Amino acid sequence: MPNEAFREYNAVLKDFSKIDIAFGLCYPSTYRSGMTGLAIHLFYSALNNRDDTSCERYFRYDTKSPANSVESGRPLRDNHIVGFSLTYEENIIELVQMLEKGGIPVGQSERTDDDPIVLVGGPVVSANPEPYVDFIDAFVIGEGDIVIHKIVDVVGNAESRRDAIESLAEIEGVYVPSIPQNKIVRLIMKDFDSLFHPTAQVVADVEEGSKLESVFGQSLLVEVSRGCGHSCKFCLVGHICRPRRTRSISKLKAIIEKGVQETPVKKVSLIASSLGDLDNLEELASWVIDQDLQLSTPSVRADRVTPNLLKIMKKAGQRTLTIAPETGSSRLRKEMGKGLDDEGIFSAVRYAHEADIGSLKTYFIIGLPGETEEDVLAIGKMVKKLALETGMRITVNVNPFIPKAHTRWEREAQPTLEVLRSKIKIIQQSLHNVPRVRIETLDPRNARVQAALSVGDRSIGRVIRVAASYGGLSGWRRAERETGVRFFEIANDSSRKSEPLPWKSIE
Ligand code: SF4
Incomplete structure (x- = not known):
């Protein structure tokens, strides 16, 4: 067992000789973040509920090896299908590293009949799969739980790997970069009540506070x-x-x-x-x-928070109210379509204080299109007022704006690193002496990588491949230098306003 360091409840170990399909379910980051999301639990249960399939999990970090499953140590490349859930753009680096460590050719065009089919799903690729096409055999666009059984059936019945990939291209919502396809329709399950929900979920048997415990x-x-x-x-x-x-x-x-x-x-x-x-x-x-x-x-929408709800939440053991004002400026909040006024935010926090909830977590975005210095100052003013009025412990999460494909701000540019840093400084200075306030920020350099990946096209596959061989933020810089592809500029590129969008094939 590769995983003798900790035990898990509800892990499934099947007799390999009695199954037809081995599915390697991969999360390209830590065990903790993978097991905190629903996707891993959902696909793990759905696949293991089939008599013909064994699904085992792989994580980039925290387990004995990213190339061996948690359950039995099964080598990654011994699976028929290797399926990744990609939640954050920058985890494409870890995805590529897992393929490499698992002995699976990184380029999809380099794979042979002996290699597994590499599948990926999740919100990132459902919006824009193009930067990742060099590495992936098939993308699931939209809600993968609708088609996962069809995918397993197709692979199980195929005569060859090529036959399987060609058949996958015929499934609605599956995008196969190596095969010409018409528009890809995003999968959405309408009858939500009838959709499978996992009830026997895997839980690590670890001490409270362990890094393996879910968030x-x-x-x-x-x-x-x-x-x-x-x-x-x-x-x-x-x-x-x-x-x-x-x-x-x-x-x-x-x-x-x-x-x-x-x-x-x-x-x-x-x-x-x-x-x-x-x-x-x-x-x-x-x-x-x-x-x-x-x-x-x-996080709960602030204008839907009621005194009664908070009393119930407190009774249920909740000690923090999480809200996302996004900006301190009501003008900008209105402009972005949030439909939430200052009064709604202040009332929610007052109710939380009255319900004896001691801490508040807030989320703000800086660098939004049309944002002025006054709007940034308004974040500090709002937090200061909340802190002084209630005396609550406040965590202020400040994240740079990241343009995302298919959103109404998909063509907007992210401000430069210098501009983002100066906005963060304004917030830090305005809250400098305010007690019990902690500011957490996403490093603008990470935000720039995320932005480039979220709106980039297939030309950045080369950058990803080189960056994966180095790792870390410096890996991206070296990759840009070595490939000559102007990767970082994509984030700040305002000429995207008129150019065709890379994700036009996704409906
Ligand atoms: S659309 Fe607005 S309210 Fe809805 S999840 Fe996104 S940020 Fe929250």
Whole structure:
């Protein structure tokens, strides 16, 4: 066992001689971040529920080797399909490294009949797969749980690897770069209630606070809804996961009841992009407490926070309210389509304070199109007012604007590193002496890499390949120098306003 360092509940180990398809489910980052998201749990359960398939997991970091599965040590290249979930653009580096370490040719055109089929899905590639086409045999565009069984059937019935890849190109929502295809239609499940939800979820048997524990602690992940009814101009989820779909309250209760029987946890983590929009959130939260369970919720739209909801959340063990004002300026908030006024934000935080919730987490974006210095100063003013009025501990997350494909700001440029750094400095200075306020920022250099990857075209595949051989931020700089491709300029390129978009084949 490669993984003798820790035990897991609900891990599945099948007799290899009794299955037809071996699926390597890969997460190109840490064990912790992979097991915090729902995607790994969902595909792991769905695939292992099939008698003909064995699904084992691989992570880039924290397990004994990225080239061997957690469950049995099965070598990555011994799988028929190797499927990655790509949540963040920059993890393409780790994806390429995992292929390399696993002995799978990195270039899709270099693979032979003996190699697995490399598949990737997730929001990043569903918006713009083009920068990654050199490495991937097939992309799932949209909600992969709709087609995953069809994909396994096609590969299982194929006469050869080439035959499998050609057949994959015929499945709606699957993009195969090596085969000419018409427009790719993004997959969206309309009847959300009938969609499979995992209830026997894998949990690591580790001490509280261990780096292997999920970000939410030992808990059952419950997907309440997908998509969002709003469409803020910068937001990927608000554009590519539309329309918003919500599970019925009876279905959610059934998932939780079964889930806590099959998974040894005492806490439920609700997953949703815009949780506050769930009509029955208070009813669901109260019911969770009545089951003697704790509750963890993601960011809630500030204007949907009520005193009663916060009282319930506090009773359920929640100690932090998370909100995303995005900007301190109500003018800019309106311009971006957030539809949230200052009063909604201040009321939510006051309610949290009154409910004895001691800490507040806030998310802001800098470098938004049309942002003025006054707008940036407004972030500091807002946080200062909240801190002084309530005395709460406040974490201020400041992230640079990253243009995303398919959003209404897809053609906008990210400001230069110097401009982003000066905006961060303005916020740091304005909150310098304010007690109990902590500022966390995404390094503008990382944001620039993310922006270039999210709106780039297939020419940057060369840069990715070289950068993966070095790793880290300096790897990107060396890759730019060695390939001669002006990678970093893509992020700040305002000429994209009129050029054709690389992702035009995705509908
Ligand atoms: S930022 Fe939030 S409210 Fe706006 S579209 Fe995205 S998920 Fe919805």
